[in-house]
Amino acid sequence: MFPRIEKFDFMRFKGRVALITGGIRGIGSAIGKRFLQEGAQVVVTYFQDQDQARKFQDELGGAKAQVHQADASDFDQMKALFDQILAQFGRLDILVNNAGIRRDNLVMFMSDAEWHDVLRVNLQGTFICSKLALKPMIAHRWGRMINIVSPSSIMGREGQANYAAAKGGVASFTRSLAREVGKIGITVNAVSPGVIETDMTRSLPAKTLSELKQSIPMGHFGQPEDVSGTVLFLASEEASYITGQVISVDGGLT
Amino acid sequence: MQTPLLERIDLLANLKELIVRTLRLEDVSPDEIVDSEPLFGEGLGLDSIDALELVVAIEREYQVEIPDAEVGRRAFASVSALRDFVLEKSSAQKASDAVG
Numbered sequence: 001m002f003p004r005i006e007k008f009d010f011m012r013f014k015g016r017v018a019l020i021t022g023g024i025r026g027i028g029s030a031i032g033k034r035f036l037q038e039g040a041q042v043v044v045t046y047f048q049d050q051d052q053a054r055k056f057q058d059e060l061g062g063a064k065a066q067v068h069q070a071d072a073s074d075f076d077q078m079k080a081l082f083d084q085i086l087a088q089f090g091r092l093d094i095l096v097n098n099a100g101i102r103r104d105n106l107v108m109f110m111s112d113a114e115w116h117d118v119l120r121v122n123l124q125g126t127f128i129c130s131k132l133a134l135k136p137m138i139a140h141r142w143g144r145m146i147n148i149v150s151p152s153s154i155m156g157r158e159g160q161a162n163y164a165a166a167k168g169g170v171a172s173f174t175r176s177l178a179r180e181v182g183k184i185g186i187t188v189n190a191v192s193p194g195v196i197e198t199d200m201t202r203s204l205p206a207k208t209l210s211e212l213k214q215s216i217p218m219g220h221f222g223q224p225e226d227v228s229g230t231v232l233f234l235a236s237e238e239a240s241y242i243t244g245q246v247i248s249v250d251g252g253l254t
Numbered sequence: 255m256q257t258p259l260l261e262r263i264d265l266l267a268n269l270k271e272l273i274v275r276t277l278r279l280e281d282v283s284p285d286e287i288v289d290s291e292p293l294f295g296e297g298l299g300l301d302s303i304d305a306l307e308l309v310v311a312i313e314r315e316y317q318v319e320i321p322d323a324e325v326g327r328r329a330f331a332s333v334s335a336l337r338d339f340v341l342e343k344s345s346a347q348k349a350s351d352a353v354g
Contacts, residue, residue: 138310183303 012236014039017089019081021045021072021129022099024056026198027148030224031096031231032056036063038232043085045070045099072099073125082132091140094235095133097126097147097170104159115162122166123173130177130188143186144235147174148227149246151194154254171246178244187243189234193227194250217252265337273333276311277304289334297332305330312336318343 013035023032023044032044042065046053053067070077085092101121103114126147137143152160153167171190178188195201195212201221204212213219230249233239248254270284273293277300291297294305308330309320318340320326329339 134306135310135313138306139314141307180303181306184307 010037011039012232013094016093016235017041017043017085017091018094018096018235019043019045019085019092019129019133020096020098021125022047023096024049024053024067027193027196027224027227028096028098029056029059030228031098032065033060033063034225034228034232035094035235036060036065040094041089042066043068043081045072045081047071047099072097072129073121075128078128078132082136086136092133092136093140093142094144095129095146096231096235097129097145099125100148100166102160102163104163106159107161110162118162119166119169122163123169126170126173130173134181134186137186138181138184141185143181143184144239145174145177145186145188146231146234147171147188147190149174149190149192151192151248151250151254154192154246154248174246175244182243187234187239189239189242189244190246191227191230191234192246192248192250192254194222194248194253196222196224196227198224215253216250220251222249222251265340266333269333269336269340272311272315273298273308276307287333290332292332293330293336300330312340316340316344318347 016039018032018035018040020028020032020035020042021044022028023042024046028044032042035042044056044065045068046056048069050069053069057065057067068081070081072078082092099121101118103118105111105114130145130147133143133145137145147170149167149171150163151157152164153171156164171192174188174190181188195216201209213221227249230247234242234247266289267284270287273279273287274282274284279298282298287298294300294302300308305326309326312329313319320329329336
């Protein structure tokens with residue numbers, strides 16, 4: 001017989017403050033919405049697409065999230081945002097480093113700019129936001145950092161050497177920071193989404209999509225909600241003894 | 255002029271109490287901490303992770319920042335060094351506030 005679950009807690013994050021970088025579309029926006037549904041005060045950043053930011057706010061239908069334009073890889077901009085969050089809410093409990101860009105190219109043709117931009121936004125951005133989040137988390141002796149990585153960082157992908165290097169760097173950063181702050185009640189984990197149905201994948205050619213599908217043991221693409229469920233689990237009390245891990249949500253791809 | 259608060263209170267005792275409370279040192283009482291003994295390594299035997307918590311606690315309690323590891327090494331050399339550091343930084347802070 002299955003154990004009977006006595007009580008579901010659907011408001012696991014009441015009283016918590018969560019910051020999601022790159023949070024107005026795709027996976028980031030799904031994560032923000034789930035945190036809102038479960039009672040967190042949610043702050044999301046976006047880089048520059050103001051139309052999409054408005055659309056995201058409309059989709060929330062009155063639910064209260066703060067949406068800020070900020071470059072997650074710019075220390076001064078993020079410092080200003082963290083100061084504002086701490087002044088207003090007095091705490092930051094959860095950080096999801098989701099902001100990322102891709103500039104795919106074969107290494108032979110890859111420009112320095114394509115290399116540096118991808119490392120700056122994905123890797124340095126994660127460093128900057130994590131560093132800023134440490135003091136408020138240490139002060140409360142509780143914190144959850146969740147970094148979004150990629151199957152590219154695990155198995156490599158042609159045309160994505162820069163992205164794979166950056167995400168592989170984030171995965172190593174995750175394991176190291178987890179060791180630094182575990183004693184203080186802060187967990188640091190990464191989630192590696194496989195092929196998820198977002199604007200980005202929808203724009204791929206049909207042939208590429210069908211090839212991709214064939215490489216996935218579960219035979220279909222994931223939904224942003226598959227990823228947000230895992231992120232919320234890692235941010236919850238149930239995951240309090242999990243740190244330094246990279247969890248793949250990829251239908252068996254890796 | 256009134257003597258500044260930090261010079262009137264027993265800052266050494268306050269710091270010892272803060273260290274014990276912040277790091278939950280169960281088998282150490284504040285008055286057992288020797289003023290001149292190192293806090294890290296030998297002496298009290300704290301590690302660099304403990305330092306992270308102390309940095310945040312000192313910043314919140316006394317509004318003085320320990321911006322990097324070098325300053326931290328100086329400030330955490332002993333409890334007396336920490337007292338001198340807090341006094342020095344907070345008076346420098348007040349002076350710059352007065353000018354600003």
